[in-house]
Amino acid sequence: MNALVIVLLIIIAIAICVGLYAWLSPERKEIELPEPPPNEPWKPDTAWTAQAGEEFATLSEAARCDLVFAVADLHDERADGLLVHALDDPSEAVALAAAHVLEKRGASERVRAHVKRHPGARAERIEETLSLLQ
């Protein structure tokens, strides 16, 4: 065993000791993962249509559904935001349409996040229906 090997072994031993100390040290802090936002009771919101324009402020249930599908063909961030807001529409069918479109646009995680944040029977029904349409 030559001196070089010995030096390397010493360095390795020191590194191991430092690593063990760091691992076992009481001052070691756990890596804090960002906490998801707390669950909130779902609140209906019909004002999301106004984001598309003032002229869309008061639409019927079916018209809001059509608006969601119309927005589905627009590929921009603003449309995504509108669709996410449409998830809070008091009409479950409209919210389902928004969720469906978001999934089609590849934003299923936003739908899942919304469902998780507002758990309940409504969220369950939307989720189940979405699974049927896959």
Next chain:
Amino acid sequence: MRTLTDVFAPGTPTLPEGLRTLVVSPERELEPGMTVRATFTFRNQGGAPATGVRVRFNLPEGLVYLVGSGKLDEEALDDEQGSSPLLARAGAQIGDVAPGEERRIDIAYSVAGAIENGSTVELQAAVAAFELAPVGSNVVRLVAHSRPALENALTNVAIETRHGASGGAAPGGEANVTVRVHNAGESSAHDVVVVAPIPEHTSYVPNSARVNGREFERELLASFDRVHAPIVAPSLPASATVTLQYRVRVDDPLADGTSIVARAQIASQETAAFAIDAASLTVRAQADFEDDRTSVTVEPEYDVTPGSHIVVRAVAFNAGTTTAESVSLTLEFPDHVMPVRGSFRIDGQPLRERKKESLTFDLGAIGAREGVEFVAEGAVLSPIADGTSLPVRAKLTWAPEGERNFECSAVVRSQPRFSARHNRIVRVGGSSVQPSDECEATILLSNDGSAPATDARLHLLLDPALDEVRVFDKTVRLQMDRDEVDLGKIDPYTSRRLTVRARVRTPYANRSDIRLGGSMHAREAGEVVLGEANWRVESHPAFSAETSQLQLVQDDVFRPNQLVEVHVRLRNEGTDIANNVRLRLYVSPEARLESVEGATRERSALLFGEVRPGGTVEAKLGIRLLRSLAKAYPVTIETVLTADAMLPVQLTRLTIVTTAEPNFSVGTLHSEPADVADAGDEVEFVLHVRNGGDGPARRVKISVDSLDELIYVPNSTTVNELPVRDIGAQSPLTSEQGIMLSDVDPGVEAAIAWREVVHNGLASGETLVRTARVSYDGERLDEIAAPELKVRCSPVFANAIAGLPFGLDGMLGPAFAGGQRALPDVNDRFVQLPPAMPVARGETSVTSVLSLGSSGNGHAGDDDEAHVVETVAVFDRDRLDRTLKFLSEARFGGLTSHMFALRAFYPDEAGSSNEAALEEVRDALRETLDRLFIKLRLPNYVIAPRDLENAGTRAGIVTLLNSLQPGQPALSSGATMLRGACDAGELRALAARLEDAPLATALPWAALARLMPSESDAEVNYRRMLITSLDDLANVDETAFIDALQRRPYPVLDAALNVVCAQISTRA
């Protein structure tokens, strides 16, 4: 130690005199305006230099620094802000002073303009250094000499009114007297005395004296006008002014131009008395008749009646301050007023009568605050219109150059007047008239008043007996408005004469009085009653057969026992009331009077009582025709009309046409049994006849024909259950004379019965018709038929009958007629079939649907394999579960559910075709149907055409159908595989049709239905039914297709889909 700043401060003692080097010129006395020069020198007596040396002079009261006069060692010191630094509090810095060095300071003062006489001025200088305390010079004291000067231009006296002196003073007004004393000297004046007597023609206004604005009498302790020479100012400083002011009232009255002069004398201890120039004010006075006390009035002002007098009263009061000379009054009367001679008075004294009266009157001179009253009268002339204003103008003139005009007026109250003596109605002609005669009266109208009567209307009080009323003004007929005639305007002192003609109404009651009254109404005069004219009527009643008669209410031919209504109408054609009107009736014996309406019946007479002229009375009579009526004798009613004061009148006889006849048309003939009789049975016939007419039948013959099919039963004929003798072996009914009934009254019934036997040789089904004939009164014949009677017989083949020891042909009776089955009920028209299997849609079971399925598997035969496109859809467990759940969720009713089945079972591969086209249609189908699936969750959502298809989807489907190639798909793995097959040619044909088919119709869905799996029977069945259903809708428009999608029920198809789902689930 005092500093240089502290020295010369007010109230501080002077510095000790350390240096006696201050020299002042002049040395002792000074006068206002004089220049005082001061020189101060000092030497440094010590051995060391004095540093920071400062020099300061004082500035005594009464002296002012002469600018630029400050000098140091003959060199001018710069002044600061108009003052020398030598006079500053810190003094003037002059630098260092070496030992033995001498410095000289010069300064000059000017004596102030006003300095009290005898006052002392002290001058002193001081010097200080850093090392030395202030050292004062010697003090130089100067005495001032000065005196006041009261007699100057500013010392004067003035008198003026509130409006100034130029406007003059008015008698009775006030004026201010102001005495100003100004001291123009250098010193004060002491005990200034002013003598200011109250000017002539004025009087002092108590407590009005003021000295410099403050009350003066308090200091005097007496009234100002009682003190001759008061001291107005104990001390009047130089350049000061004292003002004495008081008010005086100008005497009133006072002659115009009077001058009021104010004088004054002034003196003081230092000044001898002197008089100042007097001031004057001229009085302006004039006569004045402008106030309310000078007036011209008319009495009375209102309701002045024509013919009366009005009084013009003029009062001239001189409210001025001087006498008015040569005052005169001129009157001007209107046209309708005439001055009354001798009525003019001045202050109550009548003026002298003059033949040619002038309306200008001399009132003489009127002193200030004196007045004169003038009175004149005028007579108002008539006629004159009501409300006319009578203006009276007056002019008052006086010297010098005074004039005032007046105008007053009186309003006339003038009215028309219609006196009873000149306004009345006078009858023309005699007082007795007959109806239809003409009456005439004259109306006299005369306006005695002084004003015209406007809107005059003549109102006639017309008696109802008068007709055709006409009013004439001379020969002109006036238009009448109901009972009124518009007369318009009637001028004063004019007359109108009107003629009224009228015709006496006819008829009219005898000895009636006719009155024609009248009144006239005018706006101003009101109602004027004109009285009335009277006539008396001579009149009598009268009746005639033309207007008084009896009439049948219904013009008809009447039958016995019938009630005939007769209308009685009586008209009084006379001109007087008919009393005790009575109508005697003479009725034929075949009738009797049964009822009377509208009159009182007294046996055979009718009492109507009173009938007014022209009046009509009516009554309705009920005449009952008796049964004994004979056709040939009509019923007649004769009448005689009587009344008081009238001759009897025979009215036209009334004839009532009558008729009566028997009638046997209504009767019955029936048999027992009624409808069917077996051969050999006995049949009883009963004939009911009744005289349904209203007349008796003298002779009635009843007969029937003898029939071969029926055999009479002897002695069986009865009439009303009384046996009737047969004629031979026949019934008398069948004989030639029949059964004869006589004197059959109306309503009498007869029942004839007889029995017959059906011939047993008749064939079954033969019909028996029995008819009875009823003839009466020789000319009437009625037939009464009985219902048809069928003969019933039964066939029989055997002739061996149990119980008989022999055979027998020709047996009768129903007992032998067996074997035939009749309908269960005569009313049953159809045979009830066993109930069929219900085909209710909602109750269709799975098994029943399956039974409808095809036995084949849907695959094409081997011959067609070359054209077959096979399809396959592969399902793993998860997809299958999801698909089945999706289908269960997608039950929206109608055909919509099956569109989702097309999505669910859409093949993953089809034949050997291009997968891209298949994938494109799959995606489009899923996108379309997924959105529809979501929308259908909306409540009451109605499918729109855009929800079903668009041009892109259609193009994809066409492409797919054209690209599908026959063959088997390569995909062959999976948990569950659903296979299907379709004909490629059929798909091509559908694709060709799709090119022209409108969007949102059934054809593309029908094409896609061909791609459904068809492996099992259930699948084949469902596929076939779905294709059939969609093919049926292929030619309908989008509206009908959507209606089928959402509203039309498809229970069988739904059930078939259930079977497919169940089967697939089981297979998996």
